[in-house]
Amino acid sequence: MLASIVSYIPGWAIFVQAGVALLVPLVLGYLYKSLYLLVGSGRGQAGYGTRTVPRSQAQSAAGAKSGTPASIPFSGNYTTDLLAVQKAIGANSDLHIREFTIANGGGRGALIYVDGMQNDRILNMRIMQFLMYEIPAGPVSSAEIANQLLPFSQLNEADSVESFNKSVLFGHTALLIEGLPGGLLIELPGGANRTIGEPVSEALLRGPRLGFSEVLSENTSMLRRQGFSDQLEMKTYRAGNTIQRDIVLAYMKDIVNPELLEEVTNRIRKIDIDFLAESGYIEQLIEDNYLSPFQQVQNTERPDRVISALLEGRIAILLDGTPFALIVPVTFSMLLQSPEDYYERWLPGTLLRLLRFAAAFLALMAPSLYISFISFHPGLIPTELAITIIKTRQGVPFPSLIEVLILEIAIEILREAGIRLPKPIGPAMGIVGGLIIGDAAVQAGIVSPFLVIVIAVTAISSFSIPMYSAGITLRLLRFAGMLFAAVLGMYGTILFFLLICCHLTKLKSFGVPYLTPVSPFRLSDWKDLFLRAPMALMKRRPVMMKTKQDKRKS
Amino acid sequence: MFVRTDDKITATQAAVFLNNTLLGAGILTLPRSVSESVKTPDSWISVLLGGAIVMLVVFIMVKISQQFPGKTVFQYAAQITGRVFGGGLCVLLVLYFIIIAGFEIRTLAEVTLFFLLEGTPIWAVILPFLWLSTYLVYGGINSIARVFTIVFPISIMILLISFILSVRLFDINHLRPVLGNGFPPVFAGLKSTVLVFTGVEVTMTLVAFMEKPKLAVKAMLGGLAIPLGLYFLTVVMVIGGISVDSAITSTWPTIDLMRSFEVPGFFFERMEFPFMVIWLMQMFCNFSSFFFQSTLGISQIFKIKIHPIIYAMVPVLFLSAMLPKSMTDLFAFGDAIGKMGIVLFLLLPVLLSVIWLIRVKGLKQHV
Incomplete structure (x- = not known):
């Protein structure tokens, strides 16, 4: 009896591994906590020094x-x-x-x-x-x-x-x-400013061609001009220790949840910095978790987007000197929505939205799936396809991870360079970079043609995400996914997906869980998630915002 | 309340929680284990019968838990039977959870090594999984329940699609004759079908976390009905698809079923791959659930903060997963867990209910 029990006691190697098993989460947890406390302390708690004051x-x-x-x-x-x-x-x-x-x-x-x-x-x-x-x-x-x-x-x-x-x-x-x-x-001051134009970062085919400008009073007036209402309230705060700037909080008085408003006001009051150069500064100073790769504040240049967010019970933060307004709280699904979904009829709107979800998935996962299928499980894809891919990869001297990294990094550099190039050169650069380098790389046998397709699809997919900053997040995570796939294949990719799920379920934006309405499950909000239900069906405001009055129709 | 700070879950979340706790290793092994003991195609009756028994068990568990609103079994067991005896019972329960968690993760590792990552050292499979689960469990019951709500619809959908596509292999003759040898084989199969529901003990802690404990009976039975239905479907489709004899000889009969048909014109050709994906995610939920329950147990029995225990539990779970030396050991381990489950059932809900009834109804004590 005793001997048989003893025979089950594992060897020292197992105990060493168990020690490693303990050590890694301990170290990671300690790192996370100390990094978080370093910057994130006091966020979202009332009564921690108030620096920003109402203008009066x-x-x-x-x-x-x-x-x-x-x-x-x-x-x-x-x-x-x-x-x-x-x-x-x-x-x-x-x-x-x-x-x-x-x-x-x-x-x-x-x-x-x-x-x-x-x-x-x-x-x-x-x-x-x-x-x-x-x-x-x-x-x-x-x-x-x-x-x-x-x-x-x-x-x-x-x-x-x-x-x-x-x-x-x-x-x-x-x-x-x-x-x-x-x-x-x-x-009033009337300094030089540019004419109001169409927002560059959020172009639409259908919808108002109006974008915010750099002047706060113009921006607030644009919001006011959206329609007659006596419930749109704007409160001005002034922040900045060396150079002060005006911040405006805009919300619908009869819709917004007072607790949310108080929370946002609290965080705005805590801003302690010598100058707010752009609304991105505010975003980073008031967000919930600065260690998360996901943005917890939405930014937009479109007044129509802001006003419809206000009607959902959210709060807009406008800063003088920047055309980007912030909207809080935000959930993951909102980052994949575009105002056009609502301006078009519901069927095309739904189709486009589903397309965007698929694109987001591809932008995040396509390279890791490629790596895990090619390097680990060619048996899981149809035999003929596997043979074709392997045939085209025959001359490629690198493992698939390096192959993918070469092209991915090239694309990222191209994209970064394209932003800085003057407008007339941009497209030319795209042709040289994208077409010629891609083609030459295949001809030279550095990468396989199938991979060029994968990377191109990934890149295009990430462009189809309506929020630029959300696209950056997915680009960033894609590289992490590729590492997981390179180490553990399909199993690693699944772990990566689960890791993102775990992280997202913990993340909150101003108290709203980031994955609402998927989880926590809010069935009535599903009308505006993957589908965009017909207008007549969307009778209520989103449940997740816990608005004071929830009926959209009288 | 705009910002929620309480650790409560809704009835739906509780149902999904129970479902994801139960639906795990059994999907792959149940058709074999039940066929081994039944030896006739009647295993599906055993599954239904076993499910009915477990429903009764869950009902008792919910009822006793509802007497102590907001308290988990780790807290009220001591109240009913005294600190020492109740504590002892709860330590047994925690050990049981740790062993199941180890069993689950080991099964996962074996399947992964066999189908996906041949030649990879086993620790390389287990450790990342364990760490990821630690990250999830650290977020408390709310995070866990939310991840479960994401995984749940995906796995149900793919499971159903897989089974629908496997209809082409389905031969009703494989399921005949019904009750050819009478009832004795069906009862013999009960042992392994009850085992597949090991882990229903989490009911006794879940009720405490529910926002509206009154809905507990509905939620828990609902959460039990889904895996019961899926297990039933699994047994019927696998035995109908590949017959009793091959189900007995195969190690992972369900995967064999998925491998044995092709879907032309579809990207994957075989359903094996999506099936493995959701099964891995399901195992993750499964494991995280037991991980959470065992840390919660230790924290509540010994009244220690939960976060240090989560860390301390990581190597314990790893060792528990590495205990079986071979696949045969692993399956023997699984059987032992089932027997432990029955003993624990007799000890915990039944004994607790009886003592509680005697003390409250008989002796008119205030508990």
């Missing part, structure tokens, strides 16, 4: 910072204030201070503005004329009185010299008048 509070918050000498309030004395402004920002050569005397009453005043931000003619002719000759007599003693007296549609009072200076340099035209306790900001 921005000035007072700036004033509250101790130790900055410029945070002095206006003294109310014209000469002192003007001197303070001059001392602080007068060194800028593009700053103009035009002093004048008011004809009626004889008070002094100064118009302060920056070059290039305003229409100079109007400023000089109209405003100066009014200020010098038409302004009614009597002291302008407070902002309210100024509001009534001065014929400007936009009139704000700055309460500290610092915020006044910032606004002036940002492009506001400002006014200091003797007797007035503060500075007045009278004109």
Whole structure:
């Protein structure tokens, strides 16, 4: 009895392997945790320092910072204030201070503005004329009185010299008048910007040809112009420690889940960085898991896409200075949807959507399937096909992994080069790179012609994904899949697929599981997953967003 | 609640969880093991009968679990019978889960080595699988249930397609005569058909995780009915396809069935490949489920945090998988697991229910 039990005790080699089995997850888990804590700490928890403040509070918050000498309030004395402004920002050569005397009453005043931000003619002719000759007599003693007296549609009072200076340099035209306790900001900045065009990264055949521009106010106005509603609410926040920028949160007041809104607001408030150059900065600062290869925030240039997302109960984040708006939360299936699915009739929409899912699968898996079939299990594909492929591969001196890597990397380099090339050269480069190199590689016997087909299909598939950034994720993961396939063949490929499944089920975007509605299973949301059900059937908003009101129809 | 922080699963998820826990190695081996003991084509009756018995067992398990809402068997066993005795029972259950997990992963490795990766060292197959499962189990019951919901429809679909395509081999004469030797062979087959449902013990922990424990009976019986139906289908199609005699002699009769017909004009020609794919994924679910149950058990019996136990469990599971020295050992191992299952069934739900009934109804104690 004892002997038979002893005979089952495995040898030392097995115990060493068991040790390895323990060690690897321990090390990986430790690495993951320490990397995660290094950057991701405090994300999504309320009450961890708030840096970003609503714009209305921005000035007072700036004033509250101790130790900055410029945070002095206006003294109310014209000469002192003007001197303070001059001392602080007068060194800028593009700053103009035009002093004048008011004809009626004889008070002094100064118009302060920056070059290039305003229409100079109007400023000089109209405003100066009014200020010098038409302004009614009597002291302008407070902002309210100024509001009534001065014929400007936009009139704000700055309460500290610092915020006044910032606004002036940002492009506001400002006014200091003797007797007035503060500075007045009278004109909005109108710097140079491009004309509004069709979004480059999300072109559609059918749909509005309107894309966001770099100016925040234009972008918000585009959202407003989508239709009449009194429920579209936009809140402005200002973020950035060195250079501040405006962030706008847009949502439908009566639809969005208040808890989601609070969560997003919380994360926006925690942004602590000296400058937000693009909305990608915000995306990376507020996302749930920075170690995941999958994006947890959707970006788009299309106002129509934003507005329909808002109607699903999601929240848009717009940043000044970039045409890319962010939409949260996002799930995997949304990355494969295009607005066109809804603009076309439901049958073509469904077909295109299914096609995209197939393309995503190919873009991710095709090279790994090729490697596992060719190197490990030629017996699993039809014999004739296997013979054909093996015949064409006869002269190829590399194992299939190297063969695939050669072409894959060449394609990736071509793609990267194609973005930077000037437009007239781009297509020529494509022909040289794609056709000639591919053909020559086959002729030279470095790769097999079948592989060229596989790689071409993969590349085209990854272009068919409507979100560019989602395409990058799949490109990245494809290489990981190829390694799995090269080591363990089909078994490795299945493990790779399961690994992605495991990762995706753990991933959340602002509390929404990334794979909803597949898992957790939400049957009513399946109408808009692989299929795009006819409009008449889509009566309710997505369940996963837990909206306040869920009926789309009255 | 927009952000969910509780570890609860819905009734559907619970049903899928149970289904994926049960549907595993049996698909490949059941036709052989049941035919070996029945020796007549009546094995399908054995499957149905065994399924009915297991349904009854599950019913008892759900009922006793529902008396302790939010508590798993590892917690309420101690409540019913006292810490030492209950703890002992639960340790047995955990050991049982560990052994099943080892058995599952070893079966997987053997099949993979035989069909897909000849000549690869066995640890190279087992270790990545084990690590991946660790990653999944680390995410808790919610992640596991979600992965199961993804795998479940894929495997059901491909299984059904495979069986539909194998209809061309199906010969009803292979299934005749019905009850040619009367009932004794059917009862002889019960042993192996009950074994195929080893792992239903997870019911006693699943109920605790359900959002609405009232739906437990429905969910669990539903979760049991699907693998029962599939096992029934497997036995009927395999025996109808390749006859009882070849089912007995073949090691993996279901794969033999898949290999024995070709689908012309289809990319794969043979259904063997997609079948292997879903079977591997199913085994992954299977294994992860037992992995999770055993860590949960240890954590709750000894009141330790679950995450260190997950790590500690990895080498234990690996050793448990490496214990059998050959295929014969492995199958003997499987039989032993079945017997353990019956003993554990008598010990846990039955004994617990009886003691609970005596204490609450008889002695009017408050448990």
